[in-house]
Amino acid sequence: MKEKSKLQQQQHEEQTTVQHAAHKAGAREFQSAEEMMRFDAGQTRVPDSVKSRLADSLAREQKPEQSTSWWRRLLRG
Amino acid sequence: MADGLIEMETQRESPSRPTLEALAPEFAEFFQAHSRQIFYLCLRMLGDPTKAEDATHDVFLKAWRKLDQFRGESSWRTWIYRIAINHCRNLQQTWAERNIHAASDDAVMESAVSDGASPFRVLELKELGGRIEQAMEKLSPEYRLLLLLIADEEMSYVQVAELIEQSTDAVRGKLHRARKAFAIEFQKTA
Numbered sequence: 001m002k003e004k005s006k007l008q009q010q011q012h013e014e015q016t017t018v019q020h021a022a023h024k025a026g027a028r029e030f031q032s033a034e035e036m037m038r039f040d041a042g043q044t045r046v047p048d049s050v051k052s053r054l055a056d057s058l059a060r061e062q063k064p065e066q067s068t069s070w071w072r073r074l075l076r077g
Numbered sequence: 078m079a080d081g082l083i084e085m086e087t088q089r090e091s092p093s094r095p096t097l098e099a100l101a102p103e104f105a106e107f108f109q110a111h112s113r114q115i116f117y118l119c120l121r122m123l124g125d126p127t128k129a130e131d132a133t134h135d136v137f138l139k140a141w142r143k144l145d146q147f148r149g150e151s152s153w154r155t156w157i158y159r160i161a162i163n164h165c166r167n168l169q170q171t172w173a174e175r176n177i178h179a180a181s182d183d184a185v186m187e188s189a190v191s192d193g194a195s196p197f198r199v200l201e202l203k204e205l206g207g208r209i210e211q212a213m214e215k216l217s218p219e220y221r222l223l224l225l226l227i228a229d230e231e232m233s234y235v236q237v238a239e240l241i242e243q244s245t246d247a248v249r250g251k252l253h254r255a256r257k258a259f260a261i262e263f264q265k266t267a
Contacts, residue, residue: 030197033259037228040209041117043202046133047126050116051108053134055097058104058141 101141108137111154115161118225121213122165132168136161154229155236162222162240169218197263212262220255227252 030036097105115136120129139160147156199205213221219241226237238245 027198027200028202030199033197033224033256033263034228036197036199036205037121037209037224038230040205041114041228044113044117044120044206046112046116047130050112050130050133050137051097052094054108054137055095055100057134057138058097058100059095061138061141 104141104144107140107153107157111157112137114154114229114231115157118158118161118222119165121210121225122218122221123168124210124214128168132161132164136164139164151239152231152236154231155240158226158232158240166218197260208263208266211266212259215262216255216258219251220258223248223252223255224259 028039030039097108112133116129116133119132119136120126123129123132136157140157143160147153151159199208213224216224222241223237226232226240227234232240234245234248238248241248243251
C-alpha cells in the first residue's frame, strides 16, 4: 500500500511539473492594460506585403520636392 | 479606402521590383522605425488584419506625399500617428462604425467590479491578440485610441493629449475610465 502511494505521489509530482512547465510557457501576468498591449504589439508583425506595396506605390509617385522642405524654407528666411 | 484600392493591382511579383530601401533609403528607415506601431494601431482600431494592412500602406503613402509639410514641431512618431488616426477615423466614418459602442461605455462602468488596476492573468498567450481584440471592440473609439497611444512607450501624456486634442488632465481622467472599461471587457473574454 505504501509502495503504491509513493508511486502515485511520484507520478502526481511529475505530472504537476509538466503541467507547470506548459503553463509557464503560455501564461503571463500583466500589471496593466498598457503593458499587455505593449507585449501584444511587440508580438505583432507587419506583413511584408505592406512594405513591397509601398515600394510599388512610391515608384509611381513623383518624389516630394526637396526645395519645399520646412528646414530649407527656414534657411532661406 | 480609395488609396488602398489604387494599390490592388500591384501584388504581382517581379524580379525587377524596386525595394523601398533602393527607392528612398531614409523613408525606408522611417518605415522601419514606426510601421509596427502604426500597423498595431490600425489593427486594433479597425479590428481587421486586411483593413489594417491596407490602412498602414495608405498612411505611409500619405506621409510620403506630405513629407514637405512636416515642420519639425512634433516628433516624427506624433506626426505619423496623426495621419494614421485621421485615416482610421475616416474609415470608421465611412463604415458607419464610429460611436457605435460609445453609449455602452457608461453602462459598462455602472456595473463595474474591477477598478482596472488588477493584474491581467493570461494563461494562453497565443490567444492574447484575439482577447484584446474582443475587449477593444466593446470600447468606444476614443477609449481604444487612448489605450493604444498610452501603451506606446515613446509617447508622453503631453503628446497623447496633443494627438487627441484634449488637456493632459482630461487624458488622465479618461484613461482611468478606459482602463476600467477595458479590464471589465477583458475579463469577459476569459
